[in-house]
Amino acid sequence: MGVLENLPHLYSQMEEAYNQAAARIGLSCRECPDNCCTSYFQHHTYIEWAYLWKGIRSCSHEKQRQYMNRAAEYVTQSRALLAQGLRPRIMCPLNDNGFCQLYKYRLMICRMHGIPNSFVRPDGKKMSFPGCFRCQDLCSHLKDVPVLDRTPFYRDLASLEMDFVGPKIKTLPRVNLTLAEMLVHGPPKI
Numbered sequence: 648m649g650v651l652e653n654l655p656h657l658y659s660q661m662e663e664a665y666n667q668a669a670a671r672i673g674l675s676c677r678e679c680p681d682n683c684c685t686s687y688f689q690h691h692t693y694i695e696w697a698y699l700w701k702g703i704r705s706c707s708h709e710k711q712r713q714y715m716n717r718a719a720e721y722v723t724q725s726r727a728l729l730a731q732g733l734r735p736r737i738m739c740p741l742n743d744n745g746f747c748q749l750y751k752y753r754l755m756i757c758r759m760h761g762i763p764n765s766f767v768r769p770d771g772k773k774m775s776f777p778g779c780f781r782c783q784d785l786c787s788h789l790k791d792v793p794v795l796d797r798t799p800f801y802r803d804l805a806s807l808e809m810d811f812v813g814p815k816i817k818t819l820p821r822v823n824l825t826l827a828e829m830l831v832h833g834p835p836k837i
């Protein structure tokens with residue numbers, strides 16, 4: 648079994664931790680007036696990039712073409728907004744009618760958004776995120792707010808990344824791409 652095939656197991660652990668915290672908070676995305684798939688963020692691993700492409704290749708040619716066209720448009724629009732000093736708020740190319748079309752293949756950051764979470768960076772700095780607006784509202788009524796510690800997931804992902812990339816990890820450029828850029832660039836070249 649290739650290293651890539653270990654990623655879904657880690658993803659399902661993340662999902663379980665997320666669902667437990669969301670259940671304690673009472674958070675559900677159902678009928679949410681917002682859609683966080685318009686959030687602008689980057690992803691940082693080759694293994695997630697490659698797994699996303701596995702998902703893309705599982706789609707029909709027509710769908711793949713549609714996602715690629717949307718991704719190209721996303722990249723053009725987001726760069727124009729960034730050049731004006733604005734943070735892009737554009738729907739992810741993989742979202743149709745509010746739903747992720749590659750849910751099984753979505754990346755770690757997509758999986759953790761929503762609930763309060765934190766992680767400790769390798770340099771020891773703790774980063775904290777309050778969760779989405781809906782979650783923050785629900786948490787304001789809670790005495791004991793569950794905060795998901797993402798650190799073990801980051802560590803496991805980093806370890807899978809090292810196994811996936813191998814010794815080239817020292818020389819390859821650091822991944823810092825939006826999902827749309829990951830589509831436009833094509834699968835990672837390792």
Ligand code: SF4
Binds near residue numbers: 676677683
């Ligand atoms: S994570 Fe929060 S903002 Fe995003 S869709 Fe779910 S409830 Fe809405």
Ligand code: SF4
Binds near residue numbers: 750753
């Ligand atoms: S990959 Fe899926 S969950 Fe992540 S931003 Fe895109 S549509 Fe949303």
